[in-house]
Amino acid sequence: MPFDAPSSPKARSRATPRVIGCWLLGVAGMVWIMVAIGGATRLTGSGLSIMEWAPLSGTLPPLSDAEWQRLYDLYRTIPQYALVNQGFGLDGFKQIFWLEWAHRFWGRLIGLAYALPLAWFWLRGRIPAGLKPRLLLLLLLGGLQGAVGWFMVASGFEADRTAVSPYRLVMHLSLALALFAALTWTGLGLLRPRPAxxxxxxxxxxxxxxxxxxxxxxxxxxxxxxxxxxxxxxxxxxxxxxxxxxxxxxxxxxxxxxxxxxxxxxxxxxxxxxxxxxxxxxxxxxxxxxxxxxxxxxxxxxxxxxxxxxxxxxxxxxxxxxxxxxxxxxxxxxxxxxxxxxxxxxxxxxxxxxxxx
Missing domain, CATH: 1.20.1420 (A middle domain of Talin 1)
Structure with missing residues (x-):
């Protein structure tokens, strides 16, 4: 045949790097949105509204009045409530809660959008030679970012604090930017090889x-x-x-x-x-x-x-x-x-x- 059929192994081997590159750039776009949501969360003072780090059970929002009241009672124990939001009621708490929940939920979606395709490409043997260590490192950095995010939020629960530590905020932002840059650079490298x-x-x-x-x-x-x-x-x-x-x-x-x-x-x-x-x-x-x-x-x-x-x-x-x-x-x-x-x-x-x- 004068050309490879799209389903031939040779054609698939040429197409796979481009597919992986587009996938990585898509995940980078999700990180970009995450940075924007994080900015809105910080500016509205919503980041301290959820006082529990529950990677699995926290996926769903409160589904009962009792659960809303429990989370609100937890929030009322921290300085931000006493010094900034005292008396704003359960309705006021819900307003700041939803933005922080969306921020965390989007982070979980990023994790799934990266981990599931990575597993599929890996099991199908589609990952180009030499790229596996970098993709695994990106997976670890994504998990680390979630832990650093909670480390940052926890600093806002300390006495006399109404916001998170500036040092931990910069750490969280730096890691997000590094992750975005690594995803983008790797994706571009697969889509645009070095020129001659x-x-x-x-x-x-x-x-x-x-x-x-x-x-x-x-x-x-x-x-x-x-x-x-x-x-x-x-x-x-x-x-x-x-x-x-x-x-x-x-x-x-x-x-x-x-x-x-x-x-x-x-x-x-x-x-x-x-x-x-x-x-x-x-x-x-x-x-x-x-x-x-x-x-x-x-x-x-x-x-x-x-x-x-x-x-x-x-x-x-x-x-x-x-x-x-x-x-x-x-x-x-x-x-x-x-x-x-x-x-x-x-x-x-x-x-x-x-x-x-």
């Missing part, structure tokens, strides 16, 4: 894109400390902070290093600075790609990175000026993943050509 040749200018543009990517990651982690300290509710002016470029009291805490993670003025300034540097680096990579690369995936990805950083920067300023309304803060957090996606696409498009042995 690349333009001579690719190396220098790739270095610019790498610098932009690392600055973007630093800005996102700094944003985690802004969120964890609710620092966006202060200094709601731009570009100055109470009339100063560097806010007064930047080093007011002791030891000095704690200002970088717990001082509202310092963490907001750091986020502004890193976001500005990341935006400039992203625009620089976009400009270089536009000027020096031929039309194609790499050039389009660089331009996409420039557009994404401009959009995210504008959203960040708007979120700050409006004192972090829930919808705008959630959109800003979701758009951070868009910027990360754009950086990954640019780096993937700028990979050096495969070596000929």
């Amino acid at each position: 040749t690349m333009p001579a200018a690719t190396g220098s543009i790739r270095r610019q894109a790498k610098a932009a990517a690392w600055l973007l990651v630093a800005a996102m982690l700094a944003g985690g400390f802004v969120a964890g300290n609710r620092a966006g509710l202060d200094y709601n002016t731009f570009p100055l902070m109470e009339g100063r470029l560097v806010p007064e009291g930047y080093w007011r805490l002791a030891p000095a290093w704690s200002n970088l993670t717990l001082n509202v003025a310092a963490v907001q300034f750091n986020h502004r600075l890193l976001a500005s540097l990341a935006a400039l680096a992203g625009l620089g990579a976009a400009f270089a790609g536009w000027r020096r690369l031929p039309p194609g995936f790499a050039r389009s990805a660089c331009l996409g990175l420039g557009g994404a950083v401009v959009l995210q920067y504008a959203l960040g300023v708007a979120t700050l000026l409006h004192a972090v309304p829930v919808w705008l803060g959630t959109l800003h957090q979701a758009c951070a993943v868009l910027v990360l996606t754009a950086a990954l696409l640019a780096l993937h498009g700028l990979r050096p050509p495969k070596r000929v042995t």
Whole structure:
């Protein structure tokens, strides 16, 4: 036959990497939605409404009035109820409960969407050579993310706390972003093998894109400390902070290093600075790609990175000026993943050509 029938083993072996790549990108999309839901959960103060970690039994919501009352009574024992929501009643509790339940339920769906196809591909022998260890590592990271999420939530039950620990919040966010990046990069690698040749200018543009990517990651982690300290509710002016470029009291805490993670003025300034540097680096990579690369995936990805950083920067300023309304803060957090996606696409498009042995 002049060509392989779609059902032949050879045709299936060529199609399987693409199928696995699309599956991994689909799971990455679910993680993206999870990050957005997590942002809304944090901004509405819903994350502490469920005080039990029940991976299996917690799949279903309360099905009786007695169960609703039991969970509400548990919630009334923590500081957030006494200091923030005292007296809001069972109806008020249900409003914050449903968002946190949806957040956890979506996490369970992600686990199923990853584990079940992985088992099917594995048992059918469809996983390409050398990919199994990475896919298993991603499975372990997903399970770890669930445990880290509970570790974060549990910090909000401590005395005098009405929110979770900023350190544990950043840990949870970092792992989510790492998982998203690993899923996306692996999926892209299966869909777009390394090119045979690349333009001579690719190396220098790739270095610019790498610098932009690392600055973007630093800005996102700094944003985690802004969120964890609710620092966006202060200094709601731009570009100055109470009339100063560097806010007064930047080093007011002791030891000095704690200002970088717990001082509202310092963490907001750091986020502004890193976001500005990341935006400039992203625009620089976009400009270089536009000027020096031929039309194609790499050039389009660089331009996409420039557009994404401009959009995210504008959203960040708007979120700050409006004192972090829930919808705008959630959109800003979701758009951070868009910027990360754009950086990954640019780096993937700028990979050096495969070596000929």
